[in-house]
Amino acid sequence: AQRVTQPEKLLSVFKGAPVELKCNYSYSGSPELFWYVQYSRQRLQLLLRHISRESIKGFTADLNKGETSFHLKKPFAQEEDSAMYYCAFVPGGSNYKLTFGKGTLLTVNP
Amino acid sequence: EPEVTQTPSHQVTQMGQEVILRCVPISNHLYFYWYRQILGQKVEFLVSFYNNEISEKSEIFDDQFSVERPDGSNFTLKIRSTKLEDSAMYFCASGPLGPYGYTFGSGTRLTVV
Numbered sequence: 001a002q003r004v005t006q007p008e009k010l011l012s013v014f015k016g017a018p019v020e021l022k023c024n025y026s027y028s029g030s031p032e033l034f035w036y037v038q039y040s041r042q043r044l045q046l047l048l049r050h051i052s053r054e055s056i057k058g059f060t061a062d063l064n065k066g067e068t069s070f071h072l073k074k075p076f077a078q079e080e081d082s083a084m085y086y087c088a089f090v091p092g093g094s095n096y097k098l099t100f101g102k103g104t105l106l107t108v109n110p
Numbered sequence: 111e112p113e114v115t116q117t118p119s120h121q122v123t124q125m126g127q128e129v130i131l132r133c134v135p136i137s138n139h140l141y142f143y144w145y146r147q148i149l150g151q152k153v154e155f156l157v158s159f160y161n162n163e164i165s166e167k168s169e170i171f172d173d174q175f176s177v178e179r180p181d182g183s184n185f186t187l188k189i190r191s192t193k194l195e196d197s198a199m200y201f202c203a204s205g206p207l208g209p210y211g212y213t214f215g216s217g218t219r220l221t222v223v
Contacts, residue, residue, distance in 0.1 A: 041199075043214050043215060096141055
């Protein structure tokens with residue numbers, strides 16, 4: 001079955017601490033992976049996509065095919081990073097349907 | 111930066127009534143989607159639309175739901191007879207052809223009373 005697992009529902013860190021939000025996927029092919037962020041009931045915003053290998057707002061994510069993981073990392077968390085983070089993937093195919101994980105609520109404490 | 115626009119931002123309707131949620135996707139995008147997020151739960155795929163027809167739909171997208179692109183710019187989701195459990199945030203998204211991720215609208219909060 002195609003699915004995305006985000007094992008942590010809640011993650012709380014202090015400002016300046018490193019943060020890692022875990023994401024594992026289950027898919028036999030080569031997926032395209034994304035991280036979306038949702039600030040306080042606002043719209044879902046694309047944060048990262050693995051194909052572009054970019055860093056946005058200090059976040060990075062590396063696709064590890066051996067571990068089928070796409071963990072999101074930031075070396076120094078900021079209070080404004082507090083939000084809901086969703087890992088999502090698109091299986092190979094032509095319609096690019098996103099499958100989301102259940103999300104991790106990150107709280108960065110002062 | 112181009113945006114996906116959704117209207118209304120909040121709609122309250124009585125159970126059994128029909129509702130139409132509207133979306134204006136980004137103009138050069140080819141794929142259109144509706145997703146739903148029940149309060150406190152994950153974002154769920156409802157339906158994808160390409161080349162003027164549904165390309166995929168989830169088990170949630172039953173006969174009560176329909177989508178249309180009536181005029182080449184708007185993309186609508188209709189729920190014929192709303193149920194209490196249809197209360198959710200409904201997100202429209204559009205995407206280009208290619209693995210670049212989507213742009214989501216700001217959502218319509220549907221409350222069925």
